[in-house]
Amino acid sequence: MTDIALIQSAAARLAGHARVTPLLNAPLLDALAGRRVFVKAECLQLTGSFKFRGGWSAVSALDPATRARGVMAYSSGNHAQGVALAAQRHGVPAVILMPADAPQVKIANTRAYGAEVILYDRATEDRDALGAALTAERGLTLVKPFDDAQVIAGQGTCGLEIAEQAQTAGVTEATVLTCCGGGGLTAGIALALESRAPALTVRPVEPAGFDDTARSLASGRIERNAAATGSICDAILTPAPGALTFPILRRLCGAGLTVTDDQALRAMALAFAHLRIVLEPGGAVALAAALFHDDLPDTVICTASGGNVDPATFRMALERYPA
Amino acid sequence: MTDIALIQSAAARLAGHARVTPLLNAPLLDALAGRRVFVKAECLQLTGSFKFRGGWSAVSALDPATRARGVMAYSSGNHAQGVALAAQRHGVPAVILMPADAPQVKIANTRAYGAEVILYDRATEDRDALGAALTAERGLTLVKPFDDAQVIAGQGTCGLEIAEQAQTAGVTEATVLTCCGGGGLTAGIALALESRAPALTVRPVEPAGFDDTARSLASGRIERNAAATGSICDAILTPAPGALTFPILRRLCGAGLTVTDDQALRAMALAFAHLRIVLEPGGAVALAAALFHDDLPDTVICTASGGNVDPATFRMALERYPA
Numbered sequence: 001m002t003d004i005a006l007i008q009s010a011a012a013r014l015a016g017h018a019r020v021t022p023l024l025n026a027p028l029l030d031a032l033a034g035r036r037v038f039v040k041a042e043c044l045q046l047t048g049s050f051k052f053r054g055g056w057s058a059v060s061a062l063d064p065a066t067r068a069r070g071v072m073a074y075s076s077g078n079h080a081q082g083v084a085l086a087a088q089r090h091g092v093p094a095v096i097l098m099p100a101d102a103p104q105v106k107i108a109n110t111r112a113y114g115a116e117v118i119l120y121d122r123a124t125e126d127r128d129a130l131g132a133a134l135t136a137e138r139g140l141t142l143v144k145p146f147d148d149a150q151v152i153a154g155q156g157t158c159g160l161e162i163a164e165q166a167q168t169a170g171v172t173e174a175t176v177l178t179c180c181g182g183g184g185l186t187a188g189i190a191l192a193l194e195s196r197a198p199a200l201t202v203r204p205v206e207p208a209g210f211d212d213t214a215r216s217l218a219s220g221r222i223e224r225n226a227a228a229t230g231s232i233c234d235a236i237l238t239p240a241p242g243a244l245t246f247p248i249l250r251r252l253c254g255a256g257l258t259v260t261d262d263q264a265l266r267a268m269a270l271a272f273a274h275l276r277i278v279l280e281p282g283g284a285v286a287l288a289a290a291l292f293h294d295d296l297p298d299t300v301i302c303t304a305s306g307g308n309v310d311p312a313t314f315r316m317a318l319e320r321y322p323a
Numbered sequence: 324m325t326d327i328a329l330i331q332s333a334a335a336r337l338a339g340h341a342r343v344t345p346l347l348n349a350p351l352l353d354a355l356a357g358r359r360v361f362v363k364a365e366c367l368q369l370t371g372s373f374k375f376r377g378g379w380s381a382v383s384a385l386d387p388a389t390r391a392r393g394v395m396a397y398s399s400g401n402h403a404q405g406v407a408l409a410a411q412r413h414g415v416p417a418v419i420l421m422p423a424d425a426p427q428v429k430i431a432n433t434r435a436y437g438a439e440v441i442l443y444d445r446a447t448e449d450r451d452a453l454g455a456a457l458t459a460e461r462g463l464t465l466v467k468p469f470d471d472a473q474v475i476a477g478q479g480t481c482g483l484e485i486a487e488q489a490q491t492a493g494v495t496e497a498t499v500l501t502c503c504g505g506g507g508l509t510a511g512i513a514l515a516l517e518s519r520a521p522a523l524t525v526r527p528v529e530p531a532g533f534d535d536t537a538r539s540l541a542s543g544r545i546e547r548n549a550a551a552t553g554s555i556c557d558a559i560l561t562p563a564p565g566a567l568t569f570p571i572l573r574r575l576c577g578a579g580l581t582v583t584d585d586q587a588l589r590a591m592a593l594a595f596a597h598l599r600i601v602l603e604p605g606g607a608v609a610l611a612a613a614l615f616h617d618d619l620p621d622t623v624i625c626t627a628s629g630g631n632v633d634p635a636t637f638r639m640a641l642e643r644y645p646a
Contacts, residue, residue, distance in 0.1 A: 019345070019347075021345075022342070022344070022345055022367060024342075024367060026369070027369075027408065027435075027436070028432065028435050028436075031435065041367075043599040044345060044347060044364075044598070044599060044600070046349070046350075048597075048599050085350065105596075105646065109351065112350075112351050112354065113350070113351075269634070272601050272634070272637070273428075273634075274371075275367070276366040276367060276371050276600060276601035276602075276630030276631075277367070277599060277600060277601065278595050278599035278600065278601060279599075307599030308599075311592070311595070311596075311641040311642070311645045311646075312645075314595070314641060315638045315641050315642065318634035318637060318638050319634070319638065322634045322635075323428065323634075
């Protein structure tokens with residue numbers, strides 16, 4: 001069970017290994033939004049997303065003999081890179097199962113972090129069966145992308161930093177918008193803020209049409225998305241909130257919000273112009289909500305959860321929204 | 324005269340107003356460079372460049388009665404925005420003389436920071452005469468872009484942060500590469516490091532063909548550029564090092580380096596991919612030198628001095644260097 005003590009232990013293990021990312025803001029962005037907007041720039045984290053926090057937390061929490069046999073992850077993107085670098089820096093093997101049609105740059109980067117990447121065909125091969133066979137054969141430990149207590153604790157360290165940085169910025173009350181896939185980051189931040197800054201309330205943000213978390217929060221039980229693909233926000237198209245994350249979200253979060261792909265692209269262009277950071281679509285949905293939703297308070301803190309975007313998509317955002 | 328005491332006073336005035344920018348790094352960037360590369364991300368400073376430090380330092384150092392009458396600056400870009408926001412936050416007027424052909428986004432942003440922008444025609448009007456008339460008539464104080472003791476002191480606060488962040492990162496010896504125009508940032512950092520981290524040696528980096536500082540350091544006297552335009556690195560195309568900055572550079576800096584416009588564009592694309600920050604061409608020359616020069620030590624710290632780039636130029640960099 002993830003609680004504040006587990007998050008604090010994760011923070012102690014991450015110190016000196018993960019980056020304390022800055023809380024950015026810009027007067028001209030505030031003017032556009034009509035409110036104060038702070039951006040927790042997790043795109044500046046090692047490997048380009050908050051996923052390194054959870055990866056490091058999980059790998060560092062293993063007992064040394066287990067860890068030495070290596071870790072495994074399933075992922076087409078940010079979790080792959082986070083686990084790969086965490087394993088490399090612990091000097092242990094990482095095996096990452098990636099779909100053969102994952103973006104080439106993400107496959108290349110995962111390999112560059114020293115992982116053994118095994119490609120599978122989404123249409124004809126069973127990922128879980130492949131993974132189970134590999135973990136059994138090699139004694140690997142599976143690091144799940146969000147439904148794991150130590151992964152949630154690692155993502156929660158982002159919340160500890162938000163609590164401290166908000167206080168330094170003089171922010172005593174705010175809505176914290178998170179980019180939400182399976183809910184690991186959202187749950188971790190919500191737990192950290194419950195303990196450290198209870199006047200900061202978390203609301204998850206999702207792509208329109210992939211609002212499993214918003215609908216789950218509304219109905220009180222886990223709801224699933226109808227489709228697995230169909231938004232450019234690939235990093236957060238998880239089928240449903242997790243068994244561990246959802247009870248935390250249900251207890252601590254306000255209602256979910258959604259934004260369109262176009263709003264995410266426009267937020268990317270505005271983050272380029274006013275914050276000079278690179279966001280991927282899925283990492284820009286919280287900022288998009290802060291900019292384009294009306295029913296929010298005077299002060300909003302957004303996670304900018306990742307920046308692993310291919311150049312063509314980024315160029316499209318700048319072309320479509322040049323100012 | 325700028326010295327460490329003046330820099331420390333500036334740092335005290337900037338505390339809580341300017342941002343402490345992060346020192347970034349990325350394992351895959353190190354692999355490309357063949358050395359450890361740290362990047363001082365001044366593009367994340369308020370107004371998108373280090374110029375806010377010098378602007379704040381100068382405006383905050385004025386006696387209140389003088390300051391209340393307002394400040395003036397000449398600039399087509401980053402200095403304009405830095406002075407404008409510093410004046411706005413002090414509640415005093417700013418008048419910025421900008422060439423009518425300056426980028427529209429820079430004119431618009433300077434106005435958005437509350438400054439009165441006066442446009443002049445570079446071909447037919449005398450900027451200095453216009454400025455002198457305005458300062459006399461309105462009692463404004465001119466804030467020069469680099470050849471001013473308090474401006475250099477403000478830029479030097481970036482050097483204080485580098486000294487502290489390098490120590491935290493375990494870096495005891497390194498070359499510090501600066502993006503160099505008139506030498507305000509370079510001189511300020513060199514003075515700060517002389518006092519706080521003398522094993523970090525500064526070397527200025529300029530665009531090929533606009534290497535007035537490199538040639539001045541080689542000859543021992545102030546040399547000028549042959550042309551005023553002709554590189555995309557517009558932020559650092561200053562005609563010559565300053566009367567105040569050059570003696571500091573001469574005493575403290577190693578030899579200058581140059582990079583081509585194409586190398587600056589490639590560094591922008593690599594900063595996009597591996598650091599997820601937005602750099603303008605003139606803000607990427609130090610990183611370009613770290614990546615593409617061979618005669619550098621194992622550890623290099625680069626200033627990434629600004630990120631105010633128009634979307635079309637950024638798209639061109641990504642299109643030309645997609646990976």
